Amino acid sequence: MTAAAVIVAAGRGTRAGGALPKQYQPLRGEPVLAHTLRALARHPQVSVLVMVIHPEDADLFAALPHPDLPLHVVHGGASRDASVQAGLAAVPDTCDRVLIHDAARPLVSRRVIDGVLAALATHPGAAPAVAVTDALWRGADGQVTGTQNRAGLFRAQTPQGFHLDAIRAAHAAHPGGAADDVEVARAHGLDVAITAGDENNIKITLPQDFARAELLLGEREGAQMDIRLGNGYDVHRFCEGDGVVLCGITVPHDKALLGHSDADVGMHAITDAIYGALAEGDIGRHFPPSDPQWKGAPSDIFLKHAVDLAASRGFAIGNIDCTLVCEMPKIGPHATAMQARLAEITGLEAGRISVKATTSERLGFTGRGEGIAAIATAALVAA
Numbered sequence: 001m002t003a004a005a006v007i008v009a010a011g012r013g014t015r016a017g018g019a020l021p022k023q024y025q026p027l028r029g030e031p032v033l034a035h036t037l038r039a040l041a042r043h044p045q046v047s048v049l050v051m052v053i054h055p056e057d058a059d060l061f062a063a064l065p066h067p068d069l070p071l072h073v074v075h076g077g078a079s080r081d082a083s084v085q086a087g088l089a090a091v092p093d094t095c096d097r098v099l100i101h102d103a104a105r106p107l108v109s110r111r112v113i114d115g116v117l118a119a120l121a122t123h124p125g126a127a128p129a130v131a132v133t134d135a136l137w138r139g140a141d142g143q144v145t146g147t148q149n150r151a152g153l154f155r156a157q158t159p160q161g162f163h164l165d166a167i168r169a170a171h172a173a174h175p176g177g178a179a180d181d182v183e184v185a186r187a188h189g190l191d192v193a194i195t196a197g198d199e200n201n202i203k204i205t206l207p208q209d210f211a212r213a214e215l216l217l218g219e220r221e222g223a224q225m226d227i228r229l230g231n232g233y234d235v236h237r238f239c240e241g242d243g244v245v246l247c248g249i250t251v252p253h254d255k256a257l258l259g260h261s262d263a264d265v266g267m268h269a270i271t272d273a274i275y276g277a278l279a280e281g282d283i284g285r286h287f288p289p290s291d292p293q294w295k296g297a298p299s300d301i302f303l304k305h306a307v308d309l310a311a312s313r314g315f316a317i318g319n320i321d322c323t324l325v326c327e328m329p330k331i332g333p334h335a336t337a338m339q340a341r342l343a344e345i346t347g348l349e350a351g352r353i354s355v356k357a358t359t360s361e362r363l364g365f366t367g368r369g370e371g372i373a374a375i376a377t378a379a380l381v382a383a
Contacts, residue, residue: 002097003046004098005046005050006087006091008101008103009057010052010057010083012054013204015206016206016209021057023036027213036103039108039109044346045113049067049071050071050091052076052083052086061073074086081178085172087100088164089168098164099113099161100161101159104204105157105202107198107201107213108157112157119161123193126195127160128196128198129157129194130154130155131154156179157201166185227379228315228379230273230274230277232270232276232375233269234265234272235371237258238255238372243256244329245264246266248264248267248338251334252329261294261297261299262296266324266355270320270342270374274307275309278313280306287302317348317378318352318381320376322342322353324373325360326373332357342355
């Protein structure tokens with residue numbers, strides 16, 4: 001399933017002060033909105049971005065660095081409800097889920113987004129929140145007039161996620177004036193799951209919020225310097241056949257590759273590179289060749305497992321580089337298709353995956369045409 005992210009950035013944000021709307025004010029050298037865009041675009045399940053901007057902010061938005069994802073820009077309305085509806089209308093129907101996020105929350109983490117998307121597997125709506133832990137007072141004229149029981153109370157955050165058709169219908173039926181999209185959804189009878197929020201997922205509202213966001217971003221950038229590299233190497237010999245599977249693509253050839261699974265030497269090397277970066281051994285540790293259930297298995301099973309394992313450890317894959325070493329078959333005509341297939345399996349942008357080939361100048365077993373070798377490198381970055 002694919003998800004779109006609608007980022008609502010049409011407000012004026014006057015309480016934050018400054019000469020510009022708060023989403024375009026600088027935060028650690030970049031506009032707030034640039035950080036927000038990057039946070040959503042980096043998530044592997046987000047395939048489309050929809051920006052809802054004020055008509056007067058077109059030049060400000062155009063000056064931002066744009067992520068390498070399909071991007072739709074629409075103008076917002078006179079209210080938040082109207083802006084969200086404009087954004088929802090621009091979401092391609094190929095997306096079945098949508099995340100609606102405030103532009104002024106630049107610190108949303110992958111963990112928060114993961115939680116919302118996971119909950120949408122069993123609920124039509126889901127939203128992150130943080131339980132209220134402070135004592136709550138009622139007051140008037142500068143004095144405390146009473147207390148409020150905090151049991152069952154939460155502070156709402158975004159992104160708020162929904163099944164696309166359901167939230168479109170909910171907004172179409174709502175009279176307007178809702179505090180957020182959860183209120184719209186519940187008014188339409190949709191169940192909304194509460195997922196884990198994050199105290200650092202703050203919404204910039206007042207001038208002093210910029211200082212706190214600066215501090216939190218600095219701490220996060222320091223923590224995210226956990227970058228890991230892994231290398232993978234694999235070899236398969238030729239046997240009788242009429243084609244080889246390389247990086248998920250069947251390439252016609254007068255021979256096949258011999259192996260317990262589909263013998264995809266390129267995908268095996270990439271998988272081992274990811275396992276290596278995680279210090280998790282190799283494919284054999286996770287999928288023993290002695291186990292008959294993996295006989296003839298497609299290698300995307302192994303690669304998906306490695307990608308999911310990295311995500312569960314809090315890592316995103318930065319890029320993958322794979323070199324196939326062989327005299328024949330010719331790899332060049334199929335490299336783009338291999339790149340696209342690997343992107344589909346891993347959830348990465350195709351531009352983060354390299355597939356190339358070289359010969360061994362007729363030296364060694366690859367030079368004699370006895371088989372194919374593959375070398376791969378994967379970079380993992382703490383998400």
